């Protein structure tokens with residue numbers, strides 16, 4: 001979603017801002033803009049569409065300076081037009097603001113400010129901040145921003161500059177991530193570490209309620225009542241190469257192909273094969289606390305919600321603890337039955353999804369212990385949970401989640417193994433699962449080696465208007481995930497369904513134009529799925545099957561077969577998801593979609 005970048009130092013700021021904005025393109029946006037301090041004046045340039053449009057505008061109408069802020073906007077209030085693009089300016093032009101988040105009381109503030117004589121030029125909620133800061137200004141920008149923030153309800157990450165108090169960028173956060181990047185005689189501000197990684201690895205993550213004044217050789221963090229706050233300096237431990245495409249045509253393809261390593265990284269140092277268990281350093285749960293868990297709630301959104309469904313089945317089967325999976329957006333507004341004997345597992349690649357974060361806070365408020373399965377180190381969920389398992393999958397840039405999904409399933413398996421062994425799972429059974437986990441990276445490679453065959457299938461079906469994905473047991477969430485991948489990036493309508501449930505509706509859609517993907521490895525429910533497959537065939541549906549053995553029962557029934565290696569049933573989703581990722585990828589590429597930045601989607605959804 002929206003991205004913020006800021007710079008103050010000795011270097012020309014425009015290339016730095018543009019580079020930072022490009023690094024955040026993956027988050028999803030529909031317009032962009034910059035504000036640059038030029039002598040005593042601040043000049044803004046804004047453009048609808050991709051950063052390239054802003055870049056060509058800046059070539060035609062250049063601005064120059066060594067201090068500025070930039071923004072990518074994902075439209076919430078008002079369409080993606082130039083007038084609605086950030087930065088926004090106050091009525092007298094002295095204040096410029098970029099903002100991520102939503103100001104909920106913007107309509108009321110807008111009315112009050114209009115009465116005071118302020119003129120609005122956009123439909124955004126953000127514009128009220130600019131006028132409000134102008135209204136509050138009395139010589140100090142940080143004081144004006146702090147006083148303006150006291151009037152705001154909602155969420156924000158903001159960066160503000162003023163012509164009347166030059167030499168500083170004032171930024172603040174409540175519910176929308178921001179960090180300060182520390183350089184030598186220069187400092188940065190960003191909503192996403194990848195925006196500044198090329199320049200510094202030293203960062204200070206802001207907490208909700210923090211306000212920071214960034215100057216070129218100092219920064220100062222306080223709360224909005226000006227009380228100084230100590231914040232530690234962190235080091236980003238990933239490389240620039242990890243956020244670059246490395247020879248692949250798209251980040252998504254790179255990330256799909258990285259999965260042998262990323263899955264290995266999620267397990268590294270954690271799997272204890274000889275004891276059939278795992279070691280999870282960040283769990284922060286004592287033996288007694290683990291034994292005292294009465295029930296588990298897993299909450300997440302999107303792809304992470306699909307891995308949660310797999311986690312539910314693993315935990316219930318091996319640990320015999322009741323598990324419920326909830327969409328975070330639903331959970332936060334229900335009256336869930338949880339207490340201090342509930343463990344709330346929160347799954348989020350980004351660690352910033354607004355609904356997931358709110359659900360976690362709600363669970364904490366009700367006394368549950370929270371455990372975050374998060375990929376982005378230092379993200380808000382990772383900092384606020386009671387314990388965590390980092391995925392260590394490295395930065396995921398493609399909007400459609402791939403390697404984070406498989407790492408989430410692995411992290412859930414590691415956790416299940418640990419809990420199950422404490423709760424009575426035999427060492428022999430634990431060892432079998434641990435061995436199966438250890439074998440996965442090589443097995444993933446075997447699946448990836450079939451990419452060409454999958455591309456051929458994509459060629460055949462690239463013009464389809466609908467797709468159905470069916471699976472049972474552990475493969476039902478995989479069917480959901482396969483359908484989600486396809487619709488996200490190819491814009492083909494796709495549905496995932498439990499294979500047998502198909503008879504209660506989707507079967508009506510089946511004809512010779514409907515491709516049906518069966519996720520049917522040879523697991524406990526294979527025979528049942530074959531019956532469902534016959535039902536589709538009888539109605540002339542086109543069948544692609546993901547299976548794990550040569551099966552006479554499939555002869556003559558299927559159009560295409562993709563063979564994956566066999567593993568424990570609970571780990572099969574890791575292998576079964578990969579051909580579906582590739583199928584979605586190749587179909588989308590063949591249809592000419594922007595695979596890494598599909599329309600309307602955002603990588604990290606920081607608004608409700």
Ligand code: G6P
Pocket residue numbers: 301302303304347348349350351352353356399400401601602603604605
């Ligand atoms: C967005 C992304 C999805 C992701 C979901 C949850 O919709 O496009 O890929 O699965 O958010 O994100 P999270 O970072 O919480 O896993």
